[in-house]
Amino acid sequence: MLPKCVTEVKRWAFFSIRPSFICIICQLCLIWLYILAPLNAFAQNTQQSQQEPIPLRGLEPEPVITQTGPPVVPSQTPDYSVGPGQPVMNRDPKNISPDKPGDKKEDLPLKTPLDEIRFRSIESSGTIFVDPEKISVKAPVLSALITLNSKMSPYQLDAGTAREMGLKETLLTALGNNLDIKIVSSETGERKWQYFSNLANFLPSLENSITFQGLKGSIANPAGVALPLTNPFLTLQSGFTQPIFTGGRLFYTALQTKHQYKASQFALKGSTNDVLLQATDLYYKLLEEEVLLQIRIKALEVSDGLVELNQDLYEGGVVTKLDVLQARTQRSKDRQHLINQQVDRRKAAVNLATSLNMNTNMDLSAADRMVAKTRLVDDTVEIGDLLRVAVDNRPELKMFDELRIAAKDAIKVARASLLPQVNFTGAVLGTGSKVSQGAESSSIFTSVLSGGGVAAPISGSSIPLSGGGQEGAKQFVTKALFFLGVEVSLPLKGLGLTDVANIQAARYQARRVQNEFSRALTKVYQEVRNSYLDCMDAENLIKETTDQVNSSEEQLSVAEYRLRNGVGTNLDVINAQRDYTNALVDKAKAIIKFNTAEAKLLHATGRITVDTLTSATPMRR
Numbered sequence: 001m002l003p004k005c006v007t008e009v010k011r012w013a014f015f016s017i018r019p020s021f022i023c024i025i026c027q028l029c030l031i032w033l034y035i036l037a038p039l040n041a042f043a044q045n046t047q048q049s050q051q052e053p054i055p056l057r058g059l060e061p062e063p064v065i066t067q068t069g070p071p072v073v074p075s076q077t078p079d080y081s082v083g084p085g086q087p088v089m090n091r092d093p094k095n096i097s098p099d100k101p102g103d104k105k106e107d108l109p110l111k112t113p114l115d116e117i118r119f120r121s122i123e124s125s126g127t128i129f130v131d132p133e134k135i136s137v138k139a140p141v142l143s144a145l146i147t148l149n150s151k152m153s154p155y156q157l158d159a160g161t162a163r164e165m166g167l168k169e170t171l172l173t174a175l176g177n178n179l180d181i182k183i184v185s186s187e188t189g190e191r192k193w194q195y196f197s198n199l200a201n202f203l204p205s206l207e208n209s210i211t212f213q214g215l216k217g218s219i220a221n222p223a224g225v226a227l228p229l230t231n232p233f234l235t236l237q238s239g240f241t242q243p244i245f246t247g248g249r250l251f252y253t254a255l256q257t258k259h260q261y262k263a264s265q266f267a268l269k270g271s272t273n274d275v276l277l278q279a280t281d282l283y284y285k286l287l288e289e290e291v292l293l294q295i296r297i298k299a300l301e302v303s304d305g306l307v308e309l310n311q312d313l314y315e316g317g318v319v320t321k322l323d324v325l326q327a328r329t330q331r332s333k334d335r336q337h338l339i340n341q342q343v344d345r346r347k348a349a350v351n352l353a354t355s356l357n358m359n360t361n362m363d364l365s366a367a368d369r370m371v372a373k374t375r376l377v378d379d380t381v382e383i384g385d386l387l388r389v390a391v392d393n394r395p396e397l398k399m400f401d402e403l404r405i406a407a408k409d410a411i412k413v414a415r416a417s418l419l420p421q422v423n424f425t426g427a428v429l430g431t432g433s434k435v436s437q438g439a440e441s442s443s444i445f446t447s448v449l450s451g452g453g454v455a456a457p458i459s460g461s462s463i464p465l466s467g468g469g470q471e472g473a474k475q476f477v478t479k480a481l482f483f484l485g486v487e488v489s490l491p492l493k494g495l496g497l498t499d500v501a502n503i504q505a506a507r508y509q510a511r512r513v514q515n516e517f518s519r520a521l522t523k524v525y526q527e528v529r530n531s532y533l534d535c536m537d538a539e540n541l542i543k544e545t546t547d548q549v550n551s552s553e554e555q556l557s558v559a560e561y562r563l564r565n566g567v568g569t570n571l572d573v574i575n576a577q578r579d580y581t582n583a584l585v586d587k588a589k590a591i592i593k594f595n596t597a598e599a600k601l602l603h604a605t606g607r608i609t610v611d612t613l614t615s616a617t618p619m620r621r
Contacts, residue, residue, distance in 0.1 A: 133542060134372035135291055135588055144297045146339055157346045159363030166367040167283055170356065171610045174279035175272065177357035184264075184271040191264040195257040201250050204242040207427070211235040231434040231474070239427025239483065247419030252412040259406035266399035273395065275355075277603040280613055282352040284592050284599075287366040289345040291588040296338040299581040303331035306577070309563075310570055323570040330574045334581075371591050373542060376598040377605075378618040383532055386605055390528050393606030397524060400517035407510035414506045417499040420490040425483070432478035524604065531601035538594035545587040552576065552583040 145154035215229040313319040559576040562568025602608040
């Protein structure tokens with residue numbers, strides 16, 4: 001027997017620890033209720049799902065009937081929804097597909113709508129096949145586009161006709177139709193005839209004039225004689241002026257216009273190069289929009305499959321409404337991108353047609369369905385060699401060099417105004433009027449104008465106009481007078497200050513042209529280096545975007561398979577699809593950027609032509 005005190009202590013100790021036992025028992029019950037019981041039910045459901053797999057709603061032609069009981073005749077639109085409480089996929093390790101899907105359709109068991117839609121889009125005419133250095137696309141499917149206007153084609157939109165053009169055809173059309181080339185060509189023709197005009201100034205200048213006047217009245221002369229005039233008077237003048245010395249004005253003016261004419265020729269060459277680059281850039285822009293349109297079509301196809309899948313899973317009680325809304329949101333975004341892309345493609349066609357001076361009602365499309373990496377400049381050419389090629393071939397540098405020489409000639413032209421002008425002249429002056437025939441018809445003029453002087457004014461009536469005081473018959477008589485001589489002149493406008501100011505203005509103009517030449521040379525260096533760096537950038541982007549496309553494509557496949565096997569989420573598939581679409585966009589833009597950068601490098605070196613832009617052999621030094 002224990003002492004009474006000890007018995008009391010044990011009893012109070014038992015009552016003190018009893019609440020702890022009660023808490024432990026409650027925790028064990030909760031663990032059994034919320035963890036062990038669901039696991040047991042899941043194991044039972046797994047065994048049942050191995051025996052009765054239920055397919056998801058997809059694009060299979062016939063449903064797989066797994067339920068027991070009376071046979072069910074499939075309807076035209078079979079129901080593939082999953083019932084509440086039924087398993088969505090088989091978790092048997094033997095039936096779980098690997099993370100890496102098969103490469104071919106026959107090697108891949110299609111269990112979800114994503115698989116069918118994915119392979120359906122690959123086999124459709126809107127397919128995009130990605131190669132390390134090229135992307136090939138087929139003609140777009142009109143049924144895959146969104147109708148923006150019931151009266152318009154979803155592809156051509158506001159255009160009335162359509163035409164496909166290749167790169168070479170585009171370049172040749174630009175050379176023949178572009179308005180910029182025609183405008184500069186007109187300026188070149190203007191400079192040409194101005195040069196010929198200044199060359200003609202070395203030839204003699206001819207002057208011819210004829211004047212016939214009817215005179216009636218009297219004329220007073222300084223001798224104090226008033227002469228009556230009642231006869232008509234005819235004046236004929238024909239002469240020439242041959243410049244002998246003009247201070248160099250004619251010579252240097254001809255040289256100035258000659259260099260200006262050459263500068264206009266180089267300006268035409270530069271404008272042609274700019275038009276070729278613009279046409280190439282716009283063509284590749286249209287081709288880029290074509291590729292992006294196919295990418296948006298494919299993205300929308302996969303988004304439609306995600307919406308169908310999530311709708312079926314939601315009806316089966318597997319996913320929540322949030323998953324369905326997320327899929328619909330992604331589909332709405334893809335539809336918006338597709339709408340914008342359809343309009344952007346049409347705008348690119350309008351821009352190209354405008355540059356080619358063609359009817360914008362015609363929808364232009366790229367005949368080349370292959371977006372391939374095209375090298376136009378050999379990668380072994382050093383940057384120093386490219387700079388030397390640019391200095392030797394850029395028409396802008398040659399144009400400013402000719403303008404610089406012309407500005408120096410303008411200084412000499414202005415200086416010629418301060419030098420004397422020597423001309424050799426000759427002329428024939430003919431006069432005619434009605435006169436009376438007689439030997440003494442002019443004796444009165446001899447007596448009046450002799451040294452004896454005149455005592456009083458002589459009236460016109462006292463002057464005999466016929467010999468012997470008898471008036472004879474008047475006849476129209478012409479006489480000739482010949483001139484031949486040398487003319488020397490030195491005109492100074494404003495005491496010569498005007499000419500001095502013109503000389504200083506011509507010097508500053510020459511200085512301005514020299515600075516423009518230096519600026520053009522610096523710009524050429526800049527364009528060559530920037531284009532060279534852009535080629536390096538784009539070439540490396542092609543490599544990186546190729547890895548991005550491959551990894552994102554595999555990521556999308558893995559996300560689909562993870563969702564099928566119950567270890568992934570719908571959000572993973574949506575993100576993978578978005579990443580894959582962006583990867584395709586980056587890939588296409590990288591290839592287009594490389595081709596455009598190569599064309600810009602050709603333009604920067606001054607070697608851009610139709611042949612170099614379309615040649616299979618890259619340019620070398």
